Amino acid sequence: MKKLLVGILVMLSVTMVAQQKRSTHQAIALGIKGGVNLSSFKYFGDPDKNALPFDSFQHRLRPLLGVSAEIPLGDYFFMAPEVMLTGRGDARLFESATWNALMRYQAKTYYLEARLPMALCYSVTPKVRPYVFAAPVFGLTMPMGSIAQYFPDTPKTINPVAIDSSNMAPYDIGFMTGAGVRFMIDFDRFSLAIKVEAGYHFGMLDTYSWAEHHDEAPAVNVNAYNVKGERRNRGLETSVTVALPLRFLPGDACSSFSSKNRTRHRLGSYGF
Numbered sequence: 001m002k003k004l005l006v007g008i009l010v011m012l013s014v015t016m017v018a019q020q021k022r023s024t025h026q027a028i029a030l031g032i033k034g035g036v037n038l039s040s041f042k043y044f045g046d047p048d049k050n051a052l053p054f055d056s057f058q059h060r061l062r063p064l065l066g067v068s069a070e071i072p073l074g075d076y077f078f079m080a081p082e083v084m085l086t087g088r089g090d091a092r093l094f095e096s097a098t099w100n101a102l103m104r105y106q107a108k109t110y111y112l113e114a115r116l117p118m119a120l121c122y123s124v125t126p127k128v129r130p131y132v133f134a135a136p137v138f139g140l141t142m143p144m145g146s147i148a149q150y151f152p153d154t155p156k157t158i159n160p161v162a163i164d165s166s167n168m169a170p171y172d173i174g175f176m177t178g179a180g181v182r183f184m185i186d187f188d189r190f191s192l193a194i195k196v197e198a199g200y201h202f203g204m205l206d207t208y209s210w211a212e213h214h215d216e217a218p219a220v221n222v223n224a225y226n227v228k229g230e231r232r233n234r235g236l237e238t239s240v241t242v243a244l245p246l247r248f249l250p251g252d253a254c255s256s257f258s259s260k261n262r263t264r265h266r267l268g269s270y271g272f
Helices: 002-024 047-051 262-267
Strands: 029-044 061-072 077-079 082-096 101-115 118-121 128-141 146-150 157-162 171-186 191-203 230-245
Touching: 029 047, 029 191, 061 101, 061 230, 082 230, 128 191, 171 230
Parallel strands: 029 082
Antiparallel strands: 029 061, 029 230, 061 077, 061 082, 077 118, 082 101, 101 128, 101 146, 118 128, 128 171, 146 157, 171 191, 191 230
């Protein structure tokens, strides 16, 4: 009889552990994400534009900020939908025939982007997990930023133009791929996940507006060079995400965030 009871208890224990482990896979986390984008344009059908040298990094850095969620899909996969406000654009140097001087042609534009990264992760330690990801990106052009020409040695602008439908396509579709590392930090009553990522964005659509292609854009857009071919977004991004789980569970797998609070575990309380 004792052996039977012991066997039943062992089976129940294994079942409870298995159920608990499966439930950790359902832990969803919400977070905020911020970083910088080293932005550029890639010109197709116009090698002369691609040959123009970039200005310094500081004139190409753009901010990115938004919110994200992480939805586990098992031990090694997760998806992380995001809504981001992302700065894009370019800064190139050219010889101005009008001013007979070296000029900087700079575009600052912003997109409200919806992204859906799908990630494959690998557990190095219980608290450190690298991963790779890929994501489709859909962006709406925001009425923010400007296009202007500058003398590189002074902050003076020449005929700056605000970003609108006359000088930027209304939306963009792209693809992003990259890698990251997640660090898990346990506190007394909750856990945080810190994700550090680097990725590269490939814009797939022409960002020139209809007005630019038909010579109806403000003059500042064509002073540097005539519009020809296609102009697509590119960008090297680095970012940090701070995520908070919706519930805290011990014995976590790769795709969730756990707290090892002994008091909560002993009481069997695994929620907020």
